[in-house]
Amino acid sequence: MEKEQLAQILAELVPGLEINSSKEILEVKAASNTWHELAGKLASDPRLQFNYLHNLYGVDWQTYFTVIAYLDSTILGYSLIVRTEVADHDNPSLDTISDIWITANFQEREIYDLLGISFSNHPDLRRLFLEDGWGFPLRKDYKDDINFIER
Amino acid sequence: MPFNIYDFSTTTKAVDEFLKANMSPTWAFITELTIVGLVFLIFYAIVGLYLVYAERKVCAFMQNRVGPNRVGKWGLFQTIADLIKLLMKELITIKKADKLLYNVAPFIVIIASFMAIAAIPFAKGLHAVDFNIGVFYMMAVSSIGVVGILIAGWSSNSKYSLIGAMRSGAQVVSYELSVGLALVSVVIFSGSMQLSTIVESQANGWWIFKGHLPAIVAFFMFLIASTAEINRGPFDLAEAESELTAGFHTEYSGIKFAFFFLSEFMNMFIVASLAATVFLGGWMPLHIGNLEAFNRIMDFIPPIFWYFGKTIFVIYLIMWFKWTFPRLRIDQLLNLEWKYLLPINLVNTLLIAFLVLMGWYFK
Amino acid sequence: MQEVELQDILTAREDGDYIINIGPQHPSTHGVLRFVVSLKGETLEYVIPHCGYIHRGIEKMCERLTYPQIIHLTDRMDYLSAHMNNEAVSLAVEKGLGIEVPDRVKYIRTILSELQRLASHQLWWAAFGMDLGGLTCFFYGLRDREKILDIFEESFGSRLLHSYICPGGLMNDIHPNFQKRTKDFITYFRKKLPEYDELLTGNIIFEQRTKNIGILSKEEAVGYGLTGPSGRGSGFACDIRKRFPYSAYDKVNFKEILYNEGDTWARYKVRMDEMWESMRIIEQLIDNIPEGDFTAKMKPIIRLPEGEYHQRVETARGELGVYIISTGEKNPYRMHFRTPNFSNLFVMNRLAAGFKIADLIAISGSLDLVIPDIDR
Known part of the structure; x- marks a missing residue:
């Protein structure tokens, strides 16, 4: 099966990678310090060639953040979900992957804008939708006294 | 001449004599000037307004719409209502605009088109002035308009306006050549620059028929180049609303905008006429040819109808272009002129000169 | 605030640049989008898109709403692909609940998506023609789009924001006239679509304005995540309907339109050809809608089991991804939309730099941007 094949290649490529094949799409979990390195391998390895990052988004879990990337290989037809945890909730930071997939540039800007995770080495890390000095609305502790109605 | 019954020179002469008999020569002269001025002013306003109406109806016709149909019968008074609205609108002045030039520009544009109308022969004996260099005068006067456009664009202190004005400048300067050369071809045929003489020379056939293929080529060159010169689609780069919002008149409002708008339509009328x-x-x-009966019937249609019929036909052609073609890009526009129209025109003019020299055309 | 940052960028560039703002109020940005462009004469040096003028925080709002309520928000993202947006959320929720919807629902959803795609492409064609200065196109496009909107109106009472497809099926059954009117429309539009070509496609000015303008290679299109007709114009086979079929797309026979030129012309042609394909899909399905319920059995309150769910659908503009993280509550813990226009917007600088200002309008028109979909 394709998923097992992919899991095998991944296990060979990065020993000790956390692989979860119980879902519809194969999932791997990277440590936040190997995030960029893993992304580079996924994109450049001839057996994988994940060239299409179709989604990148982050989740606030109150004590830590998760950043999840959805990858496709348009050449070989594989799909993969890569996730990582950003442990520092006060000053979250992650390596950028915008040098590997251009589209990550803007999706990372969105994450920075709405969740406040700063991406190191990002070429153009500015707020995308909101003004500077605005809070990070997708964080769970975001408060807006005017527009929020507490139920 | 069979169409003497429609000669307007007898009427104008009668008015002239009546005034001279009742007033001192100076006053008669002043009264005549006033009458001519007033007549042209009213004519200008009516033609301008109804050209706007015509444009809206033609464009509605092209676009499966009804067009203006609320004010008056068939919406005939729509443009007049629009004019009243424009008259009442606030004249917004831009803070950092060059006040003097900003206010003068619409007048320059409208005066240029006003001056050009003077030389048009509407019918036999019906024109304000009949210069012996009529064609040259029309060319000279109509290109004053672009000065107004450039001033409007520059003095508005808006970047969109400036780009629009610069485009317009580049466009008019280049297309003037083709317009001139196309007109020169008929000047060569008729041997005169006087508009009334040019018309008289067509008594036995129009130049587009008498001049073989070169005359037809010249006609189409004139049509294309003059459409470009009056900044109308597909050459409406100066005010390309999808790129520059409104081009050189972005910052104008109320009656000043109306001046630009009206003069644009009048320029179309001038070019068509x-x-x-x-x-x-x-x-x-x-x-x-020799179809005497047919020619007789044609003679009974008054010349003023012939004149307006032909003008409206050309105006319709120009409107047709605008509503069916997409707009050109500035570099394509200039390429078209300098790489295609101008060489063709030069060769064409040369050919016409040769034809005339050899006498190989219908006299 | 953005002005300050912009100033930093501008001062970093050499002096004497002619900076103009195209938008947020501009006839050709089709909404409140702003391009900051630098000009050398008429030539564009760079294009910086600025968005956020219509950011409503839909993702944040979703966290406080139940799933049936979220449907109504998704209409407001890409308002020209309302059905597809609804469908995406519905499919994701159904996947989470493990519900299989009746075949009737699948067929109707597919037909509606394709009708919506037709309507969207018609409006795109109308606006694209207008962007290039051919104002008559606008009325031709709207004339035919009106017919589709009338069908929509009769069936579910709304013309733009339908909220018709909901988790479990449809809000209510289709109108008895729906099949007949749709068939009539297809017959009508098969005659009218060639008119579009006559008016615009064959025109020499149009060809010159679009060919070899804004070229993007396939690799770059993949890298930028340029999906939908725009991506397929570059040869990127990104049609979700083909690659991960959903609803009734696995039951129909249609062609994925691909052009390899990657210029504005190719993006234009992809959409024109897609209209024919959409009509083919509808024709295959419209007579075969099975009888049955218009909705699956649903509990009154939808609680997704804990976990992550995602669904990708093909809207009229490209790939829409819906990502739901549920903690078992009746509202999602985190909801994310991967919207097609978001990725499509940011190729602007790559496509337009070096071309003329008029090409910027042509290129942004050929990408078919819907601004609320970018900002969400």
Whole structure:
């Protein structure tokens, strides 16, 4: 099966990678310090060639953040979900992957804008939708006294 | 001449004599000037307004719509209502605009088109002035308009306006050549620059028919180049609303905007009437060879109808272009002129000169 | 605030640049989008898109709403692909609940998506023609789009924001006239679509304005995540309907339109050809809608089991991804939309730099941007 094949290649490529094949799409979990390195391998390895990052988004879990990337290989037809945890909730930071997939540039800007995770080495890390000095609305502790109605 | 019954020079002479008999020569002269001025002012306003109406109806026709139909019968008074609205609108002045030039620009534009109308022969004996260099005068006067556009664009202190004005400048300067050369071809045929003489020379056939293929080529060159010169689609780069919002008149409002708008339509009228005068025989009726009966019937249609019929035909052509073609890009526009129209025109003019020299055209 | 940052960028560039703002109020940005462009004469040096003028925080709002309520928000993202947006959320929720919807629902959803795609492409064609200065196109496009909107109106009472497809099926059954009117429309539009070509496609000015303008290679299109007709114009086979079929797309026979030129012309042609394909899909399905319920059995309150769910659908503009993280509550813990226009917007600088200002309008028109979909 394709998923097992992919899991095998991944296990060979990065020993000790956390692989979860119980879902519809194969999932791997990277440590936040190997995030960029893993992304580079996924994109450049001839057996994988994940060239299409179709989604990148982050989740606030109150004590830590998760950043999840959805990858496709348009050449070989594989799909993969890569996730990582950003442990520092006060000053979250992650390596950028915008040098590997251009589209990550803007999706990372969105994450920075709405969740406040700063991406190191990002070429153009500015707020995308909101003004500077605005809070990070997708964080769970975001408060807006005017527009929020507490139920 | 069979169409003497429609000669307007007797009427104008009668008015002249009546005034001279009742007033001192100076006052008679002043009164005449006033009458001519007033007549042209009213004519200008009416033609301008109804051209706007015509444009809206034509464009509605092209676009499966009804067009203006609320004010008056068939919406005939729509443009007049629009004019009243524009008159009442606030004249917004831009803070950092060059006040003097900003206010002068619309007048320059409108005066240029006003001056050009003076030389148009509407019918036999019906024109304000009949210069012996009529064609040259029209060319000279109509290019004053672009100065107004450049001033408007520059003095508005808006970047969109400036780009629009610069485009317009580049466009008019280049297309003037083609317009001039196309007109020169008829000047060569008729041997005169006087518009009335050019019209008279077409009594036995219009130049577009008499001049073989070169005259037809010249007519189409004139049509294309003059459409570009009056900044109308597909050459409406100066005010390309999808790129520059409104181009050089972005910052104008109220009646000043109306001046630009009206003069644009009047320029179309002038260009169309010039094309009608020079290529399509002006107020001359359509005559076909020796079909005496046919020619007689044609003669009974008054020249003023012939003149307006031809002008409206050309105006319709120009409107047709606008509503069916997408807009060109600035570099394509200039390429078209300098790489295609101008060389063709030069060769064409040379050919016409040769034809005339050899006498190989219908006299 | 953005002005300050912009100033930093501008001062970093050499002096004497002619900077103009195209938008947020501009006839050709089709909404409140702003391009900051630098000009050398008429030539564009760079294009910086600025968005956020219509950011409503839909993702944040979703966290406080139940799933049936979220449907109504998704209409407001890409308002020209309302059905597809609804469908995406519905499919994701159904996947989470493990519900299989009746075949009737699948067929109707597919037909509606394709009708919506037709309507969207018609409006795109209308606006694209207008961007290039051919104002008559606008009325031709709207004339035919009106017919589709009338069908929509009759069936579910709304013309733009339908909220018709909901988790479990449809809000209510289709109108008895729906099949007949749709068939009539297809017959009508098969005659009218060639008119579009006559008016615009064959025109020499149009060809010159679009060919070899804004070229993007396939690799770059993949890298930028340029999906939908725009991506397929570059040869990127990104049609979700083909690659991960959903609803009734696995039951129909249609062609994925691909052009390899990657210029504005190719993006234009992809959409024109897609209209024919959409009509083919509808024709295959419209007579075969099975009888049955218009909705699956649903509990009144939808609680997704804990976990992550995602669904990708093909809207009229490209790939829409819906990502739901549920903690078992009746509202999602985190909801994310991967919207097609978001990725499509940011190729602007790559496509337009070096071309003329008029090409910027042509290129942004050929990408078919819907601004609320970018900002969400």
